Amino acid sequence: MVWKYCYLRKNFRSNKMFSGIIEGMGTLVSVVKDQENVHFTLSCDFTNELKIDQSLSHNGVCLTVVRKEGSTYTVTAIKETLLKTNLGVLKVGDKVNLERSMKMDGRLDGHIVQGHVDQTAICREVVEADGSWYYTFSYDFDPEMAKKGYMTVEKGSITVNGVSLTVVNSQKDSFQVAIIPYTFEHTNFHAIQKGSVINLEFDIIGKYLSRLAEFSR
Secondary structure, X not given: OHHHHHHHHHHHHOOOXXXXXXXXXXXXXXEEEEOOEEEEEEXXXXXXXXXXXXXXXXXXXXXXXXXXXXXXXXXXXXXXXXXXXXXXXXXXXXEEEEEEOOOOOOOXXXXXXXXXOOEEEEEEEEEEEOOEEEEEEEOOOOHHHHOOXXXXXXXXXXXXXXXXXXXEOOOOOEEEEEEOHHHHHHOHHHHOOOOOEEEEEEOHHHHHHHHHHHHHO
16 A cells, blocks of 8 residues: 555654644544554644645654545554554544644754653543642653663653653652643643553653763763
8 A cells, every 4th residue: 555655664764853842632533453553544623734744743653644535634553653652542532642743943842852652651640739730640660771761850851642741759650740721721631530541752862861871881
């Protein structure tokens, strides 16, 4: 299939960057399994602006637009992506955070996000605090990966479902984020509750610094 070929070609040469500032939410309208791949079809407010072969972040996962039809577009996720992210648990009707790749001549309002999800986390608690919300997430902690920068630090950057956020209460295997009303309403944070699975991408700068420190020992 031509659109499957476009996806694979793009996936191997793509190195797009994102900022973690969500443009809008897409609605999942179709999930089609194709051997070990899954084709997701979504609709969003800017479908008409998308192009075939274009990179688009879905809950923080960089995927390639492989087909457009009317008000919908299709992207494909391979087995490894499905295993490492929450895309595999999406259902028709779910809202997905969307962001097109960053323009290099624009402002970096969030932080540098690759669209390469490192692992998933579980929401352990949601607490409302006078109009804002505190979300607590926990994840499987690997000491060896932590040495390479796969961890959070207090007041550092973290990407949750594609959203650039600041870490508070950083612990070995958990952290919190504070969500303001605008983010709550304009991303799928309003659908996250205790037990929800979310995508994490740790800060790429932290990963590079950890790697450099390893070589300097």
